[in-house]
Amino acid sequence: MDHNILKKSLRIAAVLSFFLFCAFAFSGCGHYSNREAAEWFQENVVDEGIMVSKEYTDRENSSGDAERVWTAHLKDLPEVEFELISHRTVSLFVTYDMETTYHLEMGRFYLENYMDSSPSALSGLETGTDVSEEHLTVSGIYDTASEIDTICREMGNLEDYIAAQEYPCQITYALAYREPLTFDAAEEPFTMRYTCVSEDGGASDPDILNAGTLADTLQNRARNAFAGYAAAYRLETDQFTEDQLDAAAGQYGSLRFSITRPDGTELCYPELILAYYDSMSFGCLYEVLVREGTFQVSGTPEEFTFTAANGSVCSFSYSYRVPGNSSDETSGGMPRLGSFYYLSGETKVILTDAPLIDSERFSALTGLTFDTLDH
Incomplete structure (x- = not known):
């Protein structure tokens, strides 16, 4: 055989061997067995005696990946059943990993007992599941800053109760301002609110926030x-x-921005911040226009008019929004959300699903430009 052909064949064989090794190393031999699932649970979730069903169910999850599911319960707590899920994923290689609904089912169990003993303990709060459907969530909406303490105290009391139980359980706590002018609760999930914050309650992982500090941290x-x-x-x-607002602007200092005028003058209004790195809110636009003093502004940050650089009269309002259409999908297959707009004369100019303008539109309207200070 020609020497070069031999070398090429050996090289191909080596590459194939490498891929076969990787496929074996990353994929394992297949789904977990019920014994392996029990061992995984005790090593990664709760180190307690566990009873796992001998029979399993094969199913597909929402992504179309194959799952093998056993029912299980702690040996000394048979009334709380949960799932052990061997999850198969196909990408470059086939991989298998484990998931469980233990925290979700234990959370429901503890919550039911807690509410039986204190029916009004979570007044005004809602319960649900997180995105992965592995944890119970407790969430609250506030309308004023004074309501934050009450919500956090109720969440802290629940976490104290759970922390005192025999078996650990992780619950996700979340709260947010209602944001009635900038957020559409009918179209968008709770966690998409600008003000949404969340913390995980205690679990078997010692690094997770403990009950004694959860309420204070959330507050x-x-x-x-x-x-x-x-x-x-x-x-x-x-x-x-004013001091609190200035402190907030300082905390979000990376969103402070500079304004550049047509003559090249650059200045910063340090008490103002962008909503995102490339976007300014309607209210922030109002504040910039007022400070610049040349745009004949009238109104409030919530609703105002001004004379744009091209001489047209523009009107902005947080109430200017066209409804979305659940039957009209985006390229990602999600329902199209409602869009904010502004008026240029009598013309409705459609923006995005948030009351924001980017630097390009800001420049077209004002003749000014903005950029973050750390650009």
Whole structure:
């Protein structure tokens, strides 16, 4: 055989051997057995005696991946059944991993007992499941800053109760300002609110937040998020002092921005921040226009008119929104959300599903430009 052909054949064989090795190493031999599933649970979730069904169910999850599912319960707590799920994923290689609904079912069990003993303990809060459907969630909506303490205290009391139980359980706690002018609760999930903050309660992992600090941590994070929202959108500013708003702008310092005028003058209004790195809220636009003093502005951050750089009269309002259409999908297959807009004269200019303008539109409207200070 020709020497070069031999070398090429050996090289191909080596590459094939490598891929076969990787396929074996990453895929294992197949689904977990019930014994292996029990061992995984005790090593990664709760180190307690566990009873696992001998029979399993094969099914497909929402992504179309194959799963093998056993029912199980802790040896000394048969009334709480949960699933052990051997999950098969196909990408470059076939891989298998484990999941469980233990925390979800234990959370429901503890919550039911807690509510039986204190029916009004979670007044105004809602329960559900997280995105992965592996944990119970407890969430709350507030309308004023003063309500934050009450919500966090109720969540902290529940977490104290769970922490005192024999078996660990992780619950996700979340709260947010209602955001009535900037968020459509009928179209968007709770966690998409600008002010949403969340914390996981205690579990077998010692690094996870413990019960003694959960309420305080949630309170501080929620207050900071609400103040940041007020500073970015210039809404609900009467719920904060000027010092608190300035502190919020400082905390979100990476969203501070500079304005450049047509003559090249560059300046910064340090009390103002962008909503996102490339987007300014309607309310922030109002504040910039007022400070610039050349746009004949009238109104409030919530609703205002001004004379644009091209001489047209423009009107902005957080109430300017066209409804979405659940039958009209985006390219990603999601229902199309409603869009905000502004008026240029009598013309309705459609924006996005958030009351924001980007730097290009800002420049077209004002003749100015903006950019973050750390660009």
